[in-house]
Amino acid sequence: MSGRAYLSLGSNVEPEKHLRAAIDALRARFGDVMLSPAYRTPAVGFDGPDFVNAAAIIDSDLEPQPLNDWLHALEDAHGRDRSGPRFSDRTLDIDIVLFDDRVLDGDGHLRIPRPELKHAFVLRPLADIAPDVVVPGSGRTLAQLWAVHPDRDTDLATCALGDA
Incomplete structure (x- = not known):
């Protein structure tokens, strides 16, 4: 076993369909998820439909870079278009936010902890399922980071993913 990966999942193009399929693929490859x-959240960085965002924890037999490559292939299989602007509509976006207590910076585009952890749409779902996990470099848990987040009092609408 390589390590525990904490993932952020999002979509704003047929989000329920793509997120359910991604969760099924994660379960098929890694087992328990x-x-x-x-949560339904507004698009960040561009005008577009709301996103549906969630977090997942998996035990991965892959190191971070091969796992990231596998996740990119999953995104591509769901029609992810990387040719447009960085902030744009997404059929599927899955990022490794944390991987055990590792810190990776500058290894290609893979950065762990992921800088997007500062956004409520990444932090809130992770704090829901892993409140006591300490974010490397911060010395604070996900719950502590969420407790002082500027959006902590914002009511984020939940969205059902069916049997996911």
């Missing part, structure tokens, strides 16, 4: 509630 701990899944957060899904």
Whole structure:
């Protein structure tokens, strides 16, 4: 076993369909998946339909870079278009936010902890399912980070993903 990966999942193009399929693929490849509630949040960085975001925890037999490559292939299989602007509509977006207590910076585009952890749509779902996990470099748990987040009092709407 290589390690425990904490993932952020999002979609704003047929989000329920793509997120359910991604969760099924994660279960088929890695076994048990701990899944957060899904939240509907506004697009960040561009005008577009709301996103549905969730978090997942998997035990991975892959190191971070091969896992990231596997996740990119899963995104591509769901029609992810990387040719447009960085902030744009997404059929599927899955990022490794944390991987055990590792810190990776500058290894290609893979950065762990993921800088997007500062956004409520990444932090809130992770804090729901892993409140006591300490974010490397911060010395604080996900719950502590969420407790002081500027959006902590914002009511984020939950969204059902069916049997996911």
